[in-house]
Amino acid sequence: MTVEDIIRRLRKDCDDYCDTVLALKAFAHEMLWDDGTGSVDCPAFFGRSMATSSANRISPDNTVTPDLIVQPKPQYGIVAEAKIALSGDPKKRTRKLQALQKYDDDLTGWKTADEKMKLHDVVLLCHNFHGTEVCDQLRDLQGKAEITFDRKFAVVSFIRGQQTETWMSLALEMGDLSDTAKKEKLRKRLQIRLDHIAANPKFASVELYDHPPPLPMLMHFIEQTVVNDLDPSELLRHRQRQPVLKTYSIDDMRDRLATSFALPQDKSRTPKIPKRASVKEALEAFVALGWAQRASEPKGYYLYTVKKRHGNLFERFITFVAKQQFEARQAEEEAAKKEQDPNAMVQKRLFAP
Amino acid sequence: MTEEKNTPGDLFFSAKGNLDALFNVASQVCSNANPLSGCLFSTEQPLDESLTYLKEHRISKRRFAASTTSPHLVTYKRKKDSSTSEPEEEPKCYLWKPADIPVVYALTCQHRDVFSSLSDAMYRVLLPGISRIHLRTVEFLEALNDLSSGFGEDQLRIREYVARSLIEDENSHKQVETNRQWTDKDYPAVFDELRQKRAWLSTIRIELRGSQPMSGRIGRDSTFVCHENFPLFFRTILSRIAGIVARRRGFYDKRDRQSGPDRGPRPIEITYDQEVFADKQQHGRLIRVITSLPNASFAVFHGNPYLHGTLVDYTDGSSYDIWIATATSILIVPKARATSHSLSRLCNHICDRFEEGDVREYHGQ
Numbered sequence: 179m180t181v182e183d184i185i186r187r188l189r190k191d192c193d194d195y196c197d198t199v200l201a202l203k204a205f206a207h208e209m210l211w212d213d214g215t216g217s218v219d220c221p222a223f224f225g226r227s228m229a230t231s232s233a234n235r236i237s238p239d240n241t242v243t244p245d246l247i248v249q250p251k252p253q254y255g256i257v258a259e260a261k262i263a264l265s266g267d268p269k270k271r272t273r274k275l276q277a278l279q280k281y282d283d284d285l286t287g288w289k290t291a292d293e294k295m296k297l298h299d300v301v302l303l304c305h306n307f308h309g310t311e312v313c314d315q316l317r318d319l320q321g322k323a324e325i326t327f328d329r330k331f332a333v334v335s336f337i338r339g340q341q342t343e344t345w346m347s348l349a350l351e352m353g354d355l356s357d358t359a360k361k362e363k364l365r366k367r368l369q370i371r372l373d374h375i376a377a378n379p380k381f382a383s384v385e386l387y388d389h390p391p392p393l394p395m396l397m398h399f400i401e402q403t404v405v406n407d408l409d410p411s412e413l414l415r416h417r418q419r420q421p422v423l424k425t426y427s428i429d430d431m432r433d434r435l436a437t438s439f440a441l442p443q444d445k446s447r448t449p450k451i452p453k454r455a456s457v458k459e460a461l462e463a464f465v466a467l468g469w470a471q472r473a474s475e476p477k478g479y480y481l482y483t484v485k486k487r488h489g490n491l492f493e494r495f496i497t498f499v500a501k502q503q504f505e506a507r508q509a510e511e512e513a514a515k516k517e518q519d520p521n522a523m524v525q526k527r528l529f530a531p
Numbered sequence: 532m533t534e535e536k537n538t539p540g541d542l543f544f545s546a547k548g549n550l551d552a553l554f555n556v557a558s559q560v561c562s563n564a565n566p567l568s569g570c571l572f573s574t575e576q577p578l579d580e581s582l583t584y585l586k587e588h589r590i591s592k593r594r595f596a597a598s599t600t601s602p603h604l605v606t607y608k609r610k611k612d613s614s615t616s617e618p619e620e621e622p623k624c625y626l627w628k629p630a631d632i633p634v635v636y637a638l639t640c641q642h643r644d645v646f647s648s649l650s651d652a653m654y655r656v657l658l659p660g661i662s663r664i665h666l667r668t669v670e671f672l673e674a675l676n677d678l679s680s681g682f683g684e685d686q687l688r689i690r691e692y693v694a695r696s697l698i699e700d701e702n703s704h705k706q707v708e709t710n711r712q713w714t715d716k717d718y719p720a721v722f723d724e725l726r727q728k729r730a731w732l733s734t735i736r737i738e739l740r741g742s743q744p745m746s747g748r749i750g751r752d753s754t755f756v757c758h759e760n761f762p763l764f765f766r767t768i769l770s771r772i773a774g775i776v777a778r779r780r781g782f783y784d785k786r787d788r789q790s791g792p793d794r795g796p797r798p799i800e801i802t803y804d805q806e807v808f809a810d811k812q813q814h815g816r817l818i819r820v821i822t823s824l825p826n827a828s829f830a831v832f833h834g835n836p837y838l839h840g841t842l843v844d845y846t847d848g849s850s851y852d853i854w855i856a857t858a859t860s861i862l863i864v865p866k867a868r869a870t871s872h873s874l875s876r877l878c879n880h881i882c883d884r885f886e887e888g889d890v891r892e893y894h895g896q
Binding site for chain 1: 659
């Protein structure tokens, strides 16, 4: 695999991630839309920590984080999980599909007075390319009683389309929804203009969901967050072409990213999006790039240098990460070759302590 | 021997006390040989606070001095250790702010280039508290329509204008051309020509004839030069431009997430009469235009068939998502921070370098 191959793969990963976020937003946009009155002011959460009951078939007395919670009515909600591509391994795919049953439960954590919901549906959002395959497998599992849902369960596929306008299409591939009007709209395939989704003030800012974003994307979000964070005196120094140093801990940066790119919610239900490990990886990448350094004191802090940067930074991050991955792969291959080299093995045996 | 104020500059910068005194010397000084230059910018802050901040900060080791009473004489001091043989002209201007609108006037009799070094330095210090608001062609027309209702169309003439338009030749390496016309036409004829050519104004020089002659030039970036009859120029044209600047600032203000109700942004769109983006090559052109915005970086997530990118403005930390999802419009979604200055700068850059469109509230139509 060449660096260019890795660049192409990273671009595709970033594109897939953006498409998945768009699909979640499109679904939320539609579920919170009344054809008569327009957008309804009801809760939606892109990731929410919810508690399962002791009767949960998959994960009892535990915490789950669905990708999307929508509450179009006071006593009706939808739990949605997005999977742009399920695994190529049938066994892994089966496990992922079966895991959806954890949302078929009396979950606690809804935005209601008692954090309970009288009625909710479970929805799997998947890419249109995989819709048929996923539905075939689900029907097979249901036929063998290897997957069951007490609540209404539906598979909704998404795909981006274009004529003179670009839209996100949602389609009901199988299953049922409690809202029969919405079900019928989805059965007939629904198109939502991309600008309607992008401009929805309720979740225009959401760019992260409960899946680690590709490293170049997270680096881009960090750069934005740091620049947004400059106060007036720092901005003045920046305009005077003086570098500005900002100090962040991993948790500090994680919280800022969550505030900037995810929806705000009550603290007890705010999931850890993005994951701490992802943020650390991104900050370490900035250290390798020369844009940040690890602080000697206190430990676990990073000093980020804010300077005027030119060009398409996102492309720079993609190229940098691709080169890093290529070099790491080469180093692994070199190490593997040395292990297998007969001369090296003899040397090792002769000179072993 | 009495000391004479023997240059127009000496006379101009000797005005003290109040606006009437300034307008008095301005009308004495202002002529084709000694035009008066200036600009308008918008700010909600009291001018006294801005001037205090200006005096406390330096740019390129130079400091500002400002008088305490309005109109305030602001000077951008020379470097102490300047080794040039000729004394460098210290940029100076008067600043004042009317009580009723959030606009500041800057006025000088120095050369435009000397004044721009001062105004650029002021912007760099005072951002993001101040906004430079850019005018669109329709707003130039609005100001002239208003003006002509008081004086009659036949008295108001266009003597010169600079306009940009798209180059239709597919083999051209340039997309936009700039034309300067020296002319003598009534303004409706000029604006009709602009409409037919799909051109947009950069600057315009107007002349008012009759019993109270007046002439001056207005730029898209709210800069101006007055060649004759400054008090009338101020009362007629500048005050109207100030009203437009204040209104546009209100339009661009408080659109970011931090300012919006329920922490939601208020997007805007730039729309065109024609399906500009039916040709996907225009996406690439828009990317190149936005990328050329100074002191900003533009990250493109997706370029074709739809465009999605994020712009970060390093002048004040503003950021935006920019989308093309229809053939006739550009959607701009402000993010966590978006100042009126930055938003005006971005919209003007697109309208001036790509093609001028209608900048308006996004309604999703």
